[in-house]
Amino acid sequence: xxxxxxxxxxPYHPLQEEAEFFQLYxxxxxxxDMEWRTSYNHRGIExxxxxxxxxxxxxxxxxxxxxxxxxxxxxYVQAVEEIAGVEVPERALYLRTIVNELERxxxxxxxxxxxGHFLGYNTVFMWAWxxxxxxxxxxxxxxxxxxxxxNTKVGGVRRDIANEHKPYILKVMDEFEPKLEMLTKAxxxxxxxxxxxxxxxxxxxxxxxxxxxxGPTVRASDIPIDVRRDDPYAAYDRVEWxxxxxxxxxxxxxxxxxxxxxxxxxxxxxxxxKQMPEGPLxxxxxxxxxxxxxxxxxxxxxxxxxxVRSDGGPNPVRHKIRAPSFVNVPxxxxxxxxxxxxxxxxxxxxxxxxYSCTERLAVAVDATTKKLRYTFEDLLRLSQEKTERLRxxxxx
Amino acid sequence: xxxxxxxxxxxxxxxxxxxDRVGRCIERVREDRPNRVFLEIAPAHNLEVARVLFxxxxxRLATISGVDLRDSVEINYHFCFDAEHCVVTVKTxxxxxxxHIESLAPIITGAQWVERExxxxxxxxxxxxxxxxxxxxxxxxxxxxxxxxxxxxxxxNREYP
Amino acid sequence: MSWKLWALKKSPWVYHVNTGAxxxxxxxxxxxxxxxxxxxxxxxxxxxxxxxxxxxxxxxICTRQAAPRLQEVYRQTPKPCVVFCxxxxxxxxxxxxxxxxxxxxxxxxxxxxxxxxxxxxxxxPGCPPKPEAMILGVVKALNAL
Numbered sequence: 150x151x152x153x154x155x156x157x158x159x160p161y162h163p164l165q166e167e168a169e170f171f172q173l174y175x176x177x178x179x180x181x182d183m184e185w186r187t188s189y190n191h192r193g194i195e196x197x198x199x200x201x202x203x204x205x206x207x208x209x210x211x212x213x214x215x216x217x218x219x220x221x222x223x224x225y226v227q228a229v230e231e232i233a234g235v236e237v238p239e240r241a242l243y244l245r246t247i248v249n250e251l252e253r254x255x256x257x258x259x260x261x262x263x264x265g266h267f268l269g270y271n272t273v274f275m276w277a278w279x280x281x282x283x284x285x286x287x288x289x290x291x292x293x294x295x296x297x298x299x300n301t302k303v304g305g306v307r308r309d310i311a312n313e314h315k316p317y318i319l320k321v322m323d324e325f326e327p328k329l330e331m332l333t334k335a336x337x338x339x340x341x342x343x344x345x346x347x348x349x350x351x352x353x354x355x356x357x358x359x360x361x362x363x364g365p366t367v368r369a370s371d372i373p374i375d376v377r378r379d380d381p382y383a384a385y386d387r388v389e390w391x392x393x394x395x396x397x398x399x400x401x402x403x404x405x406x407x408x409x410x411x412x413x414x415x416x417x418x419x420x421x422x423k424q425m426p427e428g429p430l431x432x433x434x435x436x437x438x439x440x441x442x443x444x445x446x447x448x449x450x451x452x453x454x455x456x457v458r459s460d461g462g463p464n465p466v467r468h469k470i471r472a473p474s475f476v477n478v479p480x481x482x483x484x485x486x487x488x489x490x491x492x493x494x495x496x497x498x499x500x501x502x503x504y505s506c507t508e509r510l511a512v513a514v515d516a517t518t519k520k521l522r523y524t525f526e527d528l529l530r531l532s533q534e535k536t537e538r539l540r541x542x543x544x545x
Numbered sequence: 546x547x548x549x550x551x552x553x554x555x556x557x558x559x560x561x562x563x564x565d566r567v568g569r570c571i572e573r574v575r576e577d578r579p580n581r582v583f584l585e586i587a588p589a590h591n592l593e594v595a596r597v598l599f600x601x602x603x604x605r606l607a608t609i610s611g612v613d614l615r616d617s618v619e620i621n622y623h624f625c626f627d628a629e630h631c632v633v634t635v636k637t638x639x640x641x642x643x644x645h646i647e648s649l650a651p652i653i654t655g656a657q658w659v660e661r662e663x664x665x666x667x668x669x670x671x672x673x674x675x676x677x678x679x680x681x682x683x684x685x686x687x688x689x690x691x692x693x694x695x696x697x698x699x700x701x702n703r704e705y706p
Numbered sequence: 707m708s709w710k711l712w713a714l715k716k717s718p719w720v721y722h723v724n725t726g727a728x729x730x731x732x733x734x735x736x737x738x739x740x741x742x743x744x745x746x747x748x749x750x751x752x753x754x755x756x757x758x759x760x761x762x763x764x765x766x767i768c769t770r771q772a773a774p775r776l777q778e779v780y781r782q783t784p785k786p787c788v789v790f791c792x793x794x795x796x797x798x799x800x801x802x803x804x805x806x807x808x809x810x811x812x813x814x815x816x817x818x819x820x821x822x823x824x825x826x827x828x829x830x831p832g833c834p835p836k837p838e839a840m841i842l843g844v845v846k847a848l849n850a851l
Contacts, residue, residue, distance in 0.1 A: 190766075214728055231581075259733070278741075
């Protein structure tokens with residue numbers, strides 16, 4: 150089973166020339182060092198947050214990253230609720246959980262598509278994004294928007310799920326699960342994918358600890374850290390689910406963890422929809438007193454950490470936002486050194502940086518002459534050509 | 546700035562383990578709510594406390610945040626103890642002008658990038674950092690201007706009603 | 707109408723540039739390729755280099771670091787070319803209008819006009835604009851040319 154057509158249709162991935170985000174130094178065909186420079190996406194959000202009121206900050210914070218658009222506001226809102234000492238009603242907790250898990254599914258499907266594209270499996274790219282569409286429809290149904298949800302607010306949520314929508318949500322999950330199974334088997338059982346992803350981009354347990362990585366990146370190195378279990382928030386302590394880990398430490402392990410997490414998300418959503426009690430959607434909050442607090446949630450990429458400090462005024466005094474990619478992406482240095490150039494793109498994609506970070510990816514520079522050897526287009530092409538060679542080698 | 550030497554009796558068992566190891570470095574312990582512990586230490590002890598928390602007690606460094614107060618820069622080290630379900634924040638200070646503090650990067654690799662970010666945005670220098678270069682501000686951003694410091698006024702900012 | 711313009715209208719090849727966006731608009735642009743919206747049946751193709759492009763899809767507020775790169779990309783795109791400003795950030799910077807790291811020149815359209823005052827710029831507002839809105843914007847733009 151699993152109809153797999155490998156027709157290289159060519160690089161669709163939108164690229165930007167010349168902007169160096171990662172500078173890789175290569176000797177021959179092996180990477181020896183990596184430097185990281187990030188400034189293209191810096192919008193000064195932390196400074197903006199000190200100039201907005203607490204409820205205006207929510208809309209700013211949503212746009213930190215589009216794919217984790219439900220995680221950032223939730224982390225911020227949890228921090229503010231801790232400062233204000235507010236108890237969120239139970240129905241709101243379940244609604245928050247449903248939106249976060251739907252976001253996790255859509256983000257992992259997005260990742261599977263991009264990883265497939267980097268490896269030259271454009272069919273996987275098209276399938277993954279096609280099966281992601283019903284999930285986005287569900288998000289539009291529950292929150293009103295496909296991507297920027299604006300559903301969370303300090304004290305609760307903004308929108309409810311009507312009872313007549315619940316059977317539809319369960320139906321979409323029932324239809325999604327077999328497609329997810331098919332995609333999982335197609336990706337995890339493919340011999341060529343094993344050759345391309347096993348023992349590639351290895352992040353050992355010790356390196357994972359030193360770089361303080363989080364999310365599927367660390368769970369694939371056999372360290373079971375998950376904020377949903379370690380510091381439960383929303384309704385995660387009221388439903389049954391498992392933390393997925395893998396001891397492969399390589400790209401294959403990361404792919405496996407992400408795909409299996411989607412199944413757990415489907416499980417969580419089903420339980421939430423069935424168990425959700427009736428009740429109010431929010432607790433009214435008047436003023437935020439002076440204080441400081443921390444909110445952290447498990448975004449699809451890892452732990453999103455927000456530190457909010459208030460002095461009793463209308464604006465936060467300090468709002469520190471630490472997206473998961475900020476800790477995960479430096480671990481690319483540990484995984485790419487010693488790898489052949491053709492494996493660099495998939496090693497970086499496995500860390501799952503935010504898409505716009507991936508876009509202005511890497512250029513490879515010769516270590517001795519410091520001259521540009523490969524642009525990102527070349528690195529992508531090398532990766533796709535390697536898959537072709539392996540496929541021909543197998544069939545020959 | 547005079548800091549008081551008070552230790553409040555605490556509820557979380559983790560705190561006692563920390564106090565047993567580095568109690569002499571800790572000036573104040575605060576536990577406002579469950580699973581959130583705030584420790585205040587003198588800046589000279591930051592490396593030792595971080596080493597004990599990260600390597601001996603198995604915490605994970607979530608991030609480091611800097612807050613520009615009037616006469617000093619406050620540095621918060623946020624450590625997550627996942628198995629014990631607790632977040633411990635270690636607070637210390639670097640006095641202005643020209644704030645300096647010892648870098649954690651030699652013992653915790655994950656601190657390298659966030660210290661560069663604090664250096665760019667707030668202006669605190671981290672001594673013995675392996676490469677304290679510009680990370681997050683543009684190449685043509687003027688030197689010495691730190692957007693998150695109290696002195697910085699963004700010309701574009703408007704006050705909202 | 708020149709034959710170049712006719713070819714552009716029949717099958718515009720687009721190149722996507724991100725000048726400091728939150729990814730939402732970028733994902734919606736990529737969604738255009740996927741089987742639900744599938745713009746390839748209209749002849750629209752996403753290319754990997756601005757030298758092959760007829761239209762630029764620009765998203766983002768145009769940060770200080772990204773502005774010179776955007777101008778370079780615009781210079782490399784063969785004319786005639788249409789610049790689509792996708793999303794509230796590219797149109798007018800949206801909620802980031804008073805952020806400190808934005809380019810002092812202005813949002814995307816000012817940055818492009820600094821290079822070419824006669825540039826053809828189309829605005830597709832939204833945060834993010836839905837894929838249907840983007841297709842409508844492209845169709846309207848091509849009809850108006």
